[in-house]
Amino acid sequence: MEIKIGVQSVHRELVVETDLTVEEIEAEIRNALAADRGVFSITDVKGNRVIVPVAALGFIEIGEGASRSVGFGGTL
Template structure:
């Protein structure tokens, strides 16, 4: 699952590949937003943790759970 995190006043997105489902990511985000002075935290597939204060979040884009095929499609 790919997650794109936009941080206020930062021109580049943070892109995280995680093993969490879309529902799990959304629940983590909801919990973070509900907490006073909360932080949004997610761990990537390599075990690295990304932590962003919710006050700095611009957006969080959650990708689909389905895997995309690799290679060239189509017929000749």
């Protein structure tokens, strides 16, 4: 699952690929938003952890990761 995280005052969004389901991601977001001075944290498929203070979140977009095709793109 691909997650795009917009952070306030940062021009680029964070893109994280994770093995979590949409439901698990939404639960993490809800828990972070409910906590006083909460942080949203997620672990990517390589085991790296991304932690963003909830106060700095601009948006979170959850979607399927784009499948990349292999080939030369031309016809034979």
